[in-house]
Amino acid sequence: MRLISNHNNLIQNYPLTSQRRLLLELLRDAKGCIDAKELYRRASAKNKSISPATVYRSLNLFKELGLVNQMRLGQDRSYYEIKKSPENYYFVCRECSKVIKFQNPHFKKMIEAVQRKHRFNVTKAELYLEGYCPECEGKEDID
Numbered sequence: 001m002r003l004i005s006n007h008n009n010l011i012q013n014y015p016l017t018s019q020r021r022l023l024l025e026l027l028r029d030a031k032g033c034i035d036a037k038e039l040y041r042r043a044s045a046k047n048k049s050i051s052p053a054t055v056y057r058s059l060n061l062f063k064e065l066g067l068v069n070q071m072r073l074g075q076d077r078s079y080y081e082i083k084k085s086p087e088n089y090y091f092v093c094r095e096c097s098k099v100i101k102f103q104n105p106h107f108k109k110m111i112e113a114v115q116r117k118h119r120f121n122v123t124k125a126e127l128y129l130e131g132y133c134p135e136c137e138g139k140e141d142i143d
Helices: 002-011 018-029 036-046 052-064 105-118
Strands: 068-072 078-082 087-093 099-102 125-131
Touching: 018 036, 018 052, 018 078, 036 052, 036 078, 052 068, 052 078, 105 125
Parallel strands: 087 125
Antiparallel strands: 068 078, 087 099
16 A cells, blocks of 8 residues: 555544545556546445545545645546646547546657746646547447
8 A cells, every 4th residue: 555655644634544545545546537426436336434525525635635636627527646747638538528648758848948948847737638539539420
């Protein structure tokens, strides 16, 4: 449980309940972005006593403690992931809301160039591209 043990010092003033531990494990196991509803669905399948309010409160706490990133991708959804990198790039499907994280060395070089030129320290960079994943592209033609 490396993720949890690495962050125990950040959670000292907050009890690391079994529900919070489960949520952190599920976020780690998601290997990318997950929204609160999907996190609740996965958590409640493992622990029937967990509530949506617990999920939202825990996500807010994790964000406040710097354990997770919150991204508002699209119009009305927030996604969460374990904090790893300050650069985050995503494809978001307009049909199924699938989120695909990707890396691109050109964006990193662009950020570095902007920092040098403007003497600005970038601490976070997000980019999301909206469209249709391969499974959803063309669905509108069928309907």
